Amino acid sequence: MTKIQSPNRYDVVGSFLRPAALKQARADFENGAIDRAQLTAVEDDAVRDLVAKEKAAGLRVLTDGEFRRATWHLDFMWAFDGIGHSKTETGLPFHDEQAMIDDTYLTGKLGLSKPHPFIDHFKFVHALEDDDTVAKLTIPAPAQFIEGLVMPFAAENTAKYYSDNDELASDLVEAYVAFIDELYAAGCRNLQFDDCSWGMLCDERAPEFFGCDQAGVDAYKEQFVAINNAVLDRLPSDLTVNTHVCRGNFHSTYANAGAYDAVASTLLAREHVHAFFLEFDDERSGGFEPLAQVPDDKLVVLGLVTTKRAQLEDPDAIVARINDAARYVPLERLCVSPQCGFASCEIGNKLNENEQWAKVALVREVAERIWK
Numbered sequence: 001m002t003k004i005q006s007p008n009r010y011d012v013v014g015s016f017l018r019p020a021a022l023k024q025a026r027a028d029f030e031n032g033a034i035d036r037a038q039l040t041a042v043e044d045d046a047v048r049d050l051v052a053k054e055k056a057a058g059l060r061v062l063t064d065g066e067f068r069r070a071t072w073h074l075d076f077m078w079a080f081d082g083i084g085h086s087k088t089e090t091g092l093p094f095h096d097e098q099a100m101i102d103d104t105y106l107t108g109k110l111g112l113s114k115p116h117p118f119i120d121h122f123k124f125v126h127a128l129e130d131d132d133t134v135a136k137l138t139i140p141a142p143a144q145f146i147e148g149l150v151m152p153f154a155a156e157n158t159a160k161y162y163s164d165n166d167e168l169a170s171d172l173v174e175a176y177v178a179f180i181d182e183l184y185a186a187g188c189r190n191l192q193f194d195d196c197s198w199g200m201l202c203d204e205r206a207p208e209f210f211g212c213d214q215a216g217v218d219a220y221k222e223q224f225v226a227i228n229n230a231v232l233d234r235l236p237s238d239l240t241v242n243t244h245v246c247r248g249n250f251h252s253t254y255a256n257a258g259a260y261d262a263v264a265s266t267l268l269a270r271e272h273v274h275a276f277f278l279e280f281d282d283e284r285s286g287g288f289e290p291l292a293q294v295p296d297d298k299l300v301v302l303g304l305v306t307t308k309r310a311q312l313e314d315p316d317a318i319v320a321r322i323n324d325a326a327r328y329v330p331l332e333r334l335c336v337s338p339q340c341g342f343a344s345c346e347i348g349n350k351l352n353e354n355e356q357w358a359k360v361a362l363v364r365e366v367a368e369r370i371w372k
Helices: 020-030 036-056 074-078 117-126 142-150 152-158 165-185 197-202 206-210 214-232 260-270 289-293 315-325 353-370
Strands: 081-086 092-094 097-099 103-111 137-140 190-194 240-245 275-279 299-305 334-338
Touching: 020 036, 036 117, 074 081, 074 103, 074 137, 103 142, 103 152, 103 165, 117 137, 117 165, 142 152, 142 165, 142 190, 142 197, 142 214, 165 214, 197 206, 197 214, 197 260, 206 214, 214 260, 260 275, 260 289, 299 315, 299 353, 315 334, 315 353, 334 353
Parallel strands: 137 190, 190 240, 240 275, 275 299, 299 334
Antiparallel strands: 081 103, 092 097
């Protein structure tokens, strides 16, 4: 087994812009023009090409770009027992735009009774590793999964199948552990929990989102850190699990704003992950002061290069910000990355592939200046 471990000093969150041929193939599949095998062949070719580009860019941690998914989180959820979805009529509210992704909801008790397709997704990238690289898989965190089932818009439907959230959480933990056991057996040693639930909890509008007062918001924080840790504490000791937190990433727009201060004492101080990938690309994320609550045995990946626009940041300014963050977490425990993926959903952000790779090159350039 390779000893490379995520995160690397310069890293990426996970998703990349879908190439035109892949977008066309997915549209053809939806329209019945090609079958699943033909779509998979196009996906395979696209992932092979992406991995070659990741290696050429000097990345040590490989992903499949989430090329086999419509969204960063929902495809994962749809493979579990008791989950249904349908085309949305209203979408999710983002800044200046509605994210038109499927409504996803309970149709029965949660479970995992059949092989999850993400296992084969991982195996494909795992087979492309070499001595200098390692594959990681990105999935939504347990907190992200349960959030969409307990928020006000979903609670009435969820109550048809679960009388209380503790029973729901218990079933979800068991399903996650079953999935990760299968993933581990397939050779995965680097896993990432993507988790926008904390971005919502950072927002001053959190009571509105969750339909409660501030005490209720604090209760959600406790519930979310508890369910994440309930899964993390049952995993093999040599499985590295990191988490990525942002405030929404759809077509170069966002859903939430607010500094990490609101979740520092729960998420940053108490979640049992190896590293935190944190969004810090603009003023919506606040300052670095909350990083002081990150325990001494954990790493922080500073998401200082935005994926939301093509313009390249000034490398000197990024270096200065890393040194600023080092007042709270020492340099030896810091890394740098883009603030989020380049295409959390198929639509992708508003930049082209050349501009995407220029962002990755900038991250590497800055890292090599800091950690010589």
